[in-house]
Amino acid sequence: MAVSTVYTAQSLHSTCSISTPTKTHLGIQQRQVLFFSKKTNRGRVRGGEIRCSGDTIVIGLAADSGCGKSTFMRRLTSVFGGAAEPPKGGNPDSNTLISDTTTVICLDDYHSLDRTGRKVEGVTALDPRANNFDLMYEQVKALKDGIAVDKPIYNHVSGLLDPPELIKPPKILVIEGLHPMYDQRVRDLLDFSIYLDISNDVKFAWKIQRDMAERGHSLESIKASIEARKPDFDAYIDPQKQYADAVIEVLPTQLIPDDNEGKVLRVKLIMKEGVKYFSPVYLFDEGSTVSWIPCGRKLTCSYPGIKFAYGPDTYYDHEVSVLEMDGQFDRLDELIYVESHLSNISTKFYGEITQQMLKHSDFPGSNNGTGLFQTIVGLKIRDLFEQITASKASATLEATKA
Ligand SMILES: Nc1ncnc2c1ncn2[C@@H]1O[C@H](COP(=O)(O)OP(=O)(O)OP(=O)(O)O)[C@@H](O)[C@H]1O
Ligand SMILES: O=C(CO)[C@H](O)[C@H](O)COP(=O)(O)O
Numbered sequence: 001m002a003v004s005t006v007y008t009a010q011s012l013h014s015t016c017s018i019s020t021p022t023k024t025h026l027g028i029q030q031r032q033v034l035f036f037s038k039k040t041n042r043g044r045v046r047g048g049e050i051r052c053s054g055d056t057i058v059i060g061l062a063a064d065s066g067c068g069k070s071t072f073m074r075r076l077t078s079v080f081g082g083a084a085e086p087p088k089g090g091n092p093d094s095n096t097l098i099s100d101t102t103t104v105i106c107l108d109d110y111h112s113l114d115r116t117g118r119k120v121e122g123v124t125a126l127d128p129r130a131n132n133f134d135l136m137y138e139q140v141k142a143l144k145d146g147i148a149v150d151k152p153i154y155n156h157v158s159g160l161l162d163p164p165e166l167i168k169p170p171k172i173l174v175i176e177g178l179h180p181m182y183d184q185r186v187r188d189l190l191d192f193s194i195y196l197d198i199s200n201d202v203k204f205a206w207k208i209q210r211d212m213a214e215r216g217h218s219l220e221s222i223k224a225s226i227e228a229r230k231p232d233f234d235a236y237i238d239p240q241k242q243y244a245d246a247v248i249e250v251l252p253t254q255l256i257p258d259d260n261e262g263k264v265l266r267v268k269l270i271m272k273e274g275v276k277y278f279s280p281v282y283l284f285d286e287g288s289t290v291s292w293i294p295c296g297r298k299l300t301c302s303y304p305g306i307k308f309a310y311g312p313d314t315y316y317d318h319e320v321s322v323l324e325m326d327g328q329f330d331r332l333d334e335l336i337y338v339e340s341h342l343s344n345i346s347t348k349f350y351g352e353i354t355q356q357m358l359k360h361s362d363f364p365g366s367n368n369g370t371g372l373f374q375t376i377v378g379l380k381i382r383d384l385f386e387q388i389t390a391s392k393a394s395a396t397l398e399a400t401k402a
Contacts, residue, residue, distance in 0.1 A: 093162065
């Protein structure tokens with residue numbers, strides 16, 4: 001049946017269309033509703049069907065394991081205020097984090113093979129054959145359409161697939177994990193996508209630090225696990241960065257010749273041009289090529305100092321703007337000096353980036369470009385969300401007037 005008019009009902013918090021041939025006004029339509037299910041977001045009206053699409057925006061965050069996704073998610077959630085918690089009263093090993101505005105689901109939950117299954121089949125978790133992309137697509141689409149889903153849980157403690165958990169459509173759904181941009185159907189549902197591109201040397205250093213200190217793994221077993229994953233990482237995970245709207249690339253510093261300590265990092269924020277609702281951040285002058293050493297009277301820098309760069313470039317044949325920071329901050333409160341030279345940062349007040357960075361100074365990467373750029377991307381996502389919401393609201397208003 002053809003959709004002929006747009007229906008808005010305050011109780012539904014979504015935009016709904018009715019397949020009736022007559023153009024009707026809100027009051028009449030409310031009398032026409034015969035049945036409506038909030039679970040499926042569908043119902044019947046006299047002479048037709050009602051279908052609602054939700055207001056959920058979907059963000060994809062791709063990276064290999066141990067590359068800072070959880071840290072990034074904590075920064076993003078904090079931009080919206082409120083803490084993110086696992087679903088109340090649910091599975092204690094749930095991978096989901098829910099706050100007032102955001103729900104973060106981990107795509108490991110769509111592993112179709114559990115740990116034993118992968119061993120038997122001889123595949124890694126990065127291999128598409130170990131993941132259920134049909135279900136991932138159906139459930140992300142349902143949530144985007146405002147429909148709750150029973151999502152499976154992959155239990156990282158037991159290595160088994162646990163009974164599903166109910167996920168309701170949030171304002172912002174973040175799908176984070178190995179493959180948010182691998183399947184074109186899922187990719188097409190994303191309103192914005194991010195790839196955390198950690199160079200091999202840095203990834204190795206982070207993994208050793210975490211898996212040895214926190215998980216009791218030996219150096220040899222960590223090396224073996226990284227080597228075993230590498231071919232599948234190169235084949236299935238890394239290529240997704242070509243689709244990302246923003247890439248945070250983490251490399252060894254260039255400020256220390258032949259550095260092999262991996263403590264000082266050079267971080268690039270690669271921002272695609274022409275993405276709807278996203279205007280890349282710039283330093284001093286949009287579109288110019290800039291190199292800036294901010295150390296001196298207003299920014300304290302110990303060895304090896306700090307260097308920023310900004311300029312246009314191409315990335316996988318796309319036009320991009322790249323902002324780069326090499327080095328680390330000695331005093332986070334002085335970050336305001338750098339912040340005041342950046343534009344298009346989508347802050348709500350002067351110094352918001354600095355405030356966010358100070359608030360989470362204990363998070364990994366708070367003194368370097370990883371923390372700074374993750375915070376900036378968080379602010380850009382808030383801005384994108386506000387723009388999409390405003391544009392949907394005005395489209396609905398126009399449609400009800402028609
Ligand atoms: N910006 C950073 N600077 C330094 N170390 C970092 C940074 N981000 C993450 N790490 C290190 O990497 C480890 C993994 O980070 P995090 O838990 O955020 O990654 P993840 O991608 O969510 O991992 P997983 O998918 O395996 O759960 C941290 O314990 C920390 O040691
Ligand atoms: O790449 C991963 C994503 O986090 C994990 O290795 C994958 O999910 C398998 O988990 P586990 O090692 O706990 O069985």
